[in-house]
Amino acid sequence: MKQLIKAAISAMLLALITNPVLAQEVTVKDAWIRGTVPGQSGTGAFMELTGKSNARLVGAASPAAKVVEVHNMKLENGVMKMHPVEGIDLPAGKPVRLAPGGYHVMLMELVKPLNAGDKVPLKLTIELPGKRRETLDLSVEVRDVKGQAAKGHHQH
Numbered sequence: 001m002k003q004l005i006k007a008a009i010s011a012m013l014l015a016l017i018t019n020p021v022l023a024q025e026v027t028v029k030d031a032w033i034r035g036t037v038p039g040q041s042g043t044g045a046f047m048e049l050t051g052k053s054n055a056r057l058v059g060a061a062s063p064a065a066k067v068v069e070v071h072n073m074k075l076e077n078g079v080m081k082m083h084p085v086e087g088i089d090l091p092a093g094k095p096v097r098l099a100p101g102g103y104h105v106m107l108m109e110l111v112k113p114l115n116a117g118d119k120v121p122l123k124l125t126i127e128l129p130g131k132r133r134e135t136l137d138l139s140v141e142v143r144d145v146k147g148q149a150a151k152g153h154h155q156h
């Protein structure tokens with residue numbers, strides 16, 4: 001009995017250790033969320049995504065916002081406008097940037113203001129070849145309204 005439990009625990013530990021590494025087909029770099037000013041109810045999350053194989057970002061969720069969408073921003077008749085998109089293609093091995101003025105993850109109906117230095121959980125849903133899906137759990141740093149990291153960041 002004891003051995004059985006031991007085996008079960010080792011299997012669980014092994015799963016914990018190996019799964020995220022094996023499963024992670026998309027890597028995330030330089031993720032950040034723009035901090036908010038009083039009264040602001042929505043903001044954007046930005047990052048660089050690279051897929052090992054052809055992948056697609058198809059959704060996102062966060063406890064910090066009631067509605068989370070994948071958006072693109074484009075110039076239309078001289079005005080920057082943003083729209084929800086069904087997904088963002090991540091061609092194999094090619095870094096795709098979500099950046100101000102373009103693709104972003106939109107956090108709407110924020111639960112509370114986001115201040116520089118906060119960490120916000122963000123879950124990304126990735127679609128892989130064969131309609132497989134994986135989720136990436138991120139903890140994303142909030143920067144200030146201008147996109148600068150929190151002051152004193154480098155003093156820690």
Ligand SMILES: [Cu+2]
Binds near residue numbers: 044072083104105106
């Ligand atoms: Cu948006």
